Amino acid sequence: MEHRLISKSSFIRGTQCPKSLWLNFNQPDERDETSDTQQHIFDTGHSVGYLAQQLFPGGIDASRGEPGQVAEAIAYTAELINSGETVIYEAAFSDGETLCYMDILVKEADGWAAYEVKASTHVKDYQVNDVAFQYYVITRSGLPLRRVSLVHLNNQYVRHGELDLHQLFTIESMTERILPMQAAIPGRLYPLLDMLKAGIMPEIAMGPQCGNPFPCDFIDFCEQSYPEDENTNEARPANRDQDELDEFLEELVYPLYYMDFEAIQFAIPMYDESRPYQQIPFQYSLHVQQTKEGPVEHHDYLGTPLADPRPEFIQSLLTRLGEHGSIIVWNQAFENTRLREIARDYPEYADRIDCLFERVADLMVPFRRKHLYTPDMNDSYSLKAVLPALVKDLSYSDLEIQEGGTASLIYESLYHDKDPEQVRLKRANLLEYCKMDTLSLVKILAML
Ligand code: SF4
Incomplete structure (x- = not known):
């Protein structure tokens, strides 16, 4: 089987449900259509991420055009780091098995700091997992990180005139939270890699994982395999x-x-x-x-x-x-x-x-x-x-x-x-x- 890198989104998908990860790699055409609401959430994430870059202005975007150009983005990120660049957007890293992008990477006085941008107004558990995985990939790829933070929106900020980015965004350090999580990542990652290598779709019944933390996009596919029993709900009387x-x-x-x-x-x-x-x-x-x-x-x-x-x-x-x-x-x-x-x-x-x-x-x-x-x-x-x-x-x-x-x-x-x-x-x-x-x-x- 072709060697595939596990990205952050694959890791999060596989943590939610290994079958969803398997389907995403092997039967992507079975994915439910992206709804307008879902697309709007993605677009919002992109515009918030783009705006947050201005907290650290003057950086260079390491992404290389098409999303598929992973190797090029990784090589360009390394080139930027080696050439003394101090602010890099969309920096890409891989350790040969995993892959991640970091929204903003900044060389500060005491070393590299990473900033992951979220369009939410508070830190959610799955976001801490995201950052823990990114820290794992980046440090294993050879770049030591002094700190890693989440940047999210501050819902107490009230706009008056021009946007004040330092009020609009809140930066929360995640370093203390994600360091103790590092040891457990291989234990979550390798079973996913083994499952993909085995080439057999795991047998997993639908359950609470289908909507938590995200609505899974293979629900139609799985519902066809496990049709709902129509008689399970007893009707309430008028x-x-x-x-x-x-x-x-x-x-x-x-x-x-x-x-x-x-x-x-x-x-x-x-x-x-x-x-x-x-x-x-x-x-x-x-x-x-x-x-x-x-x-x-x-x-x-x-x-x-x-x-x-x-x-x-x-x-x-x-x-x-x-x-x-x-x-x-x-x-x-x-x-x-x-x-x-x-x-x-x-x-x-x-x-x-x-x-x-x-x-x-x-x-x-x-x-x-x-x-x-x-x-x-x-x-x-x-x-x-x-x-x-x-x-x-x-x-x-x-x-x-x-x-x-x-x-x-x-x-x-x-x-x-x-x-x-x-x-x-x-x-x-x-x-x-x-x-x-x-x-x-x-x-x-x-x-x-
Ligand atoms: S619908 Fe549920 S069981 Fe099916 S792949 Fe998604 S999370 Fe897994």
Whole structure:
């Protein structure tokens, strides 16, 4: 069998599930397609890594064009080190069995220091494993490291004007944590190498490892081999507790405002008064019903990506909501938290926002408490489970956008889209999707 190097991602993959590593080497075509959300996570990682290089400016990128040019990248890294270069990005190393890239390598006063960049806001266990493996490969390839650190985003950083990279990023030393892990690495690595050399796919049943720490990308392949037993879940019986439902309804005050927000997160804060990964509301939909039997009007707002949508969003929303009447949402934690954040970041609206909270009624609660339940809800109280179980003539399946994650990806794509027809279409789809969320609330409430 061809000799293959175990990279950091292979090591992490094999640690999660040896079968996944085997499949990745031998049957890569069986990998599930990368979802848009997954691709977005990869892209975010790349842009955060690129930005973090500027913490150590003036370095040279050792990567050689195509990802397959491993030998060239390793040779170029060695050449840069030998020629006295002191800052190297994407430095590549191998000890003949393993391979790794290090995001940033810096020659400091007392020796080489390595910095691995992560787009997360705190250190996760698997990231410590990553760095332990990198330290193992780099030192075995012959370069002594004085220290190794993780660079991650600081979610307490609030942008004001130009990005302040030294505030945006936090550098945490991992040296003390990863040194004691070194002795155990061969014991984890060699069984993986032996398995690959043996050329036989290991027999491993699906289990908790399939989603931890990452969703495995061979799930479709393995599910075909181990079809799920359809009769394992006993269906819960239907339930309707009209007294409890009436109690919920009696609390409501007309006019009713059915409200839903969509929000977007940026790893690197895009606007002033925002933090890494802060949820920025960019759209709302509002159905308004003045009286019980009266008609339902619709209003909405959708920002334009280049400007911070929050000031217009909140001005428009506060005007529409007036001062009286219940505000009906699904899962109040989301909408309430976004409102609190706007009050914190734009204190001029705080007093008016504060008055809204006592008007909020969470339509999810009767479903979470199973005061109304049908087996079609499949033990879920998400809007996407409750709606089709109760309202047969309304469905997300006819819409271009069917869930909130896609809505925020589409909104983000508007930042780059130059084609006016595409922009018009995407905006129409976003408005349609958010409108469906509040129309669903109108229809569900009517079923109580
Ligand atoms: S789906 Fe589960 S069992 Fe199959 S390769 Fe992935 S982690 Fe292993």
